[in-house]
Amino acid sequence: KAAFYPGHAPKNVQVPMVQGMTEADAREELARAGLVVGRVDYAEEDGEPVGTVISQNPEVGATVKTQTSVNMVVNRGKKEVVVVSVVGKDLDTAKALLTEAGLNAGGLDWKHSEEVAANHVISQAIEPEARVDEGTSVDLVVSKGPEEAVPPDEPEEATVPGADEGADDEERSVDPLVEVTKDEVYQPASSAERKLLVRVTAQGTKDGQEIHVILSDDVHTRLDMGPRILNPGNTDVIPIIITGNATVEVLHEGNSVYSEPFMLESPEEVGPADE
Secondary structure, eight states: BBBOOOOBBOOOOOOOTTTTSSSHHHHHHHHHTTOOOEEEEEEOOTTTTTEEEEEEEEEOOEEETTEEEEEEEEOOOOOEEOOOOTSBBBBBHHHHHHHHOOEEEEEEEEOOOOOTTTTTTTEEESSSTTTTETEEEEEEEEEOOOOOOOOOOOOOOOOOOOTHHHHHHHSSSOOOEEEEEOOOEEESTTTTEEEEEEEEEOOOSSSSSSEEEEEEEESOOSSEEEOEOOOTTEEEEEEEEESSSEEEEETTTTTEEEEEOOOOOOOOHHHHHHH
């Protein structure tokens, strides 16, 4: 769009290259060419210096009248966010708080703790109130609860075969109940993505049973969702997002007690993606 002034006949000029310049330098270059700055938009562009012009319209070399407006898009870089404190929160709450703040939960380091309850955050790698790029991952140290004391070795007593079978049955580890269902209300980003709800209920009489949910799919080779510590009768629901063909496995006290494949439906069954 060109501006015309009485008594000044516009002449043709070529649009100079301002892409790659800072916004200030681009404005000066356009003024020297007899052009004016039009609309300036800002966008995030990885790999380009912050504050530089990443596109222009009209393009370089175009022939226009003097005082024509040249629109530009300037790279503003990634948005900065403030790190929130998740220390002392249970793991699911901590992940939700990080997501709300524009961050991601990074690596999880599981450690025994006498002071922090199991499945709660002991510490975080990035201090609260720090300013970081949006989407930054924050590594967490999560409690496994207190370490069980190991009793001293006692001399073995002679036993009569069959005499203690009832006691052995009582102490034997009992597999948990596992139920996996599809979250029908979940809105996937693509037709290959689904959300599953893994419901695990601890059985037997032993406290502090350690549960792991392992996911293998088109994105993750073998992702450990972290130990969940359950007492008899307790139920934990672990939500997981799977992509493509997947297998969900549940480990109880280090032993596999559940393994189920979840195959991606054919395009005819799924229907057009993202409609």
